Amino acid sequence: MRYVDEFRDPQLGRVLAGEIVTLVEPGRHYKLMEVCGGHTHSIYKYGIDDLLPENVELVHGPGCPVCVIPMGRVDDGIAMAHQPNVIFTCFGDMMRIPGSEQSLLDAKAEGADIRMVYSPLDALRIAKQNPDRDVVFFAIGFETTAPSTALTLKRARADGVTNFFCMCNHVTIVPPLRALLDSPDLRLDGFIGPGHVSTVVGARPFEFIPADYEKPIVVAGFEPLDVLQAVHMILGQLAEGRCEVENQYTRVVSYEGNLRALELLAEVFELRPHFEWRGMGFISQSGLRISEAYADFDAERRYEVPGVRVADPKACQCGEVLKGVIKPFECKVFGTACTPERPIGTCMVSSEGACAAYYNYGRFAREREVV
């Protein structure tokens, strides 16, 4: 595929991997966090870990929008889905996420009308096709996907649709990063910055990372050469004693971001005082809700839901895993009570989560020598 294969050239990959080796100090252990689940996915899909020196470790961050939804919100969504006359719509990977009692997939099997959609516009179309039913869209994602939800609500208003509602679970990227960096036991040397989010917010919001916490961050694309180059750039900064925001993904990301998208977000959403993250607890000003101007479309105002905060299971140590304090296998429930088929914590939920990845691939990493 043109314009894609160029970023997957194995020969260039080998050259970059060779240069990375020259940048690492022998004996030093490097922990780099890729913030975005999309990067985690690329790292596994292309086997990028396998190309890095043994002392460069990639830690999977909190940027998987599905994994960070807390159980209480899933329960609220399921409660709406069980209402008579509701067609509940969500993205496919949300379906398996466990709430306190069941997942949306289970609720669907029990008879709730839950439909998988690929974009909020699909949900709006379902609303137009079913004027006698209420259609609820379970919106998730960072600033990456929030503009498409915002546009959909504007479209719904322009088209005079009155049976379309949005349960807003959109989150913002900077507060959880700050929360991570504030934790005293954090052990990270640098960040691979989220490329998709940055197309909207720009590279500028990440300036606090070098300024306040003295860690380098490189905003990166999602092709394997992008990720390798970002690792190269971070290690280059560390080798030279520099610490700044760099942009590897210049073909898409600008420093200031997409101003029109940001205006749109400001029109349709407002910040919640705080929002709960699975594995990380409440983080202030980290979530979006629907603004007064679009209140008619707010599913949370239309439906009574339990709204109960469900604590993360006690034994679960996802928070520590996310911060890189412990490795997945050091968690007490890892691999026994918590497995990909029956996940307890956020890191085991999505295949992009650190624990699920370790569960599936960890043994291979150990046995690399014999392969």
Place this chain on the structure above:
Amino acid sequence: MSTAATPSREEKVLGIIETARAKRGKFRDEHITMSHGAGGKATQSLIEGLFVPAFASEALGAMGDAGAVNVGGARLAMTTDSYVVKPIVFPGGSIGELAVNGTVNDLSVAGARPIALSLSLVLEEGLSAGELRREVDAIAAAARAADVEIVTGDTKVVERGHCDSMYVCTTGVGQVDPRAQLSPAALQPGDRVIVSGTVGDHGTAIMLARGEFELDSQIESDTCSLWPAVDALLEETGPSLRCMRDATRGGAGSVLNELARASTVAMLVHEAAVPVAPAVAGAAEILGIDPMYVANEGKLVAFVAPAAVDAAIGALRSVPGCEAAVEIGEVRTEPPGMVLMETAFGGKRVMDQLVGDPLPRIC
């Protein structure tokens, strides 16, 4: 990364995971969800945890695509399958054609020459006679092409809304070919893995035919009878042909995982060698899915002794529809039960069993 602070705990945990993986699946769910039909881990738990123990049949326990029975002096293979595809007509085929070829292929990859099929139809009230007639014609044509006879049948009609247009169930009987000595247990380190052509065509054609993605394409289902391919393979490779599977639901990736587990060997797949049609690769890229897990309806995965690999590929390529047959990997010893992929980018990763549906990713 192997800089474990506490290697003993890591070893222990990895041991637990390994034991859990090797265990037969347990069926502990409270409801049937769509995952149980997707061909991945949930399907496996249903089969291994509920069906196989309940029926205690040796032939069923072998978990091949068809079960074998001895009748008098003859060794017969039998298989059955229900077809519920939506939409019922799609580029490259339709439900009727699929119902014949799917069952014919389950017999074929078990090394059995297909002889006869039964045909059960579940029809939805209101189905147009024209649609039914067209599917009956498609079934007749596919049966003629595959050289099997439809010898018995059944019809049920259910109320509108209780089935989606029509469901088709076919049961097939075939005669195990004396040239075939197939068994997952026959896999040996060094054996080569061959696919009979491009992977992911059928599943992609169906997904796009549903019109949910608003993508236009020329992708057609690959539905066809695999008996000519199997016949050619048996003729040219005989006992060097260890085992075959048709890579339907769950795709080639699921077949490899199933066999790696069943015969406690490892497999290494070279991603760059896997044939994928450009349009399928493009659609998979946009939808964020891996063609290795997408269904095929006219492709088989064959495992052959290393000395027979050229003969096997030559045999396949002489059969219409299998011109793109190619070696994609090999059987290894370590780590047992796992499938590894050497990515086209040059890294290595595990190609695991599918959990749930292969759903498009959102970010």
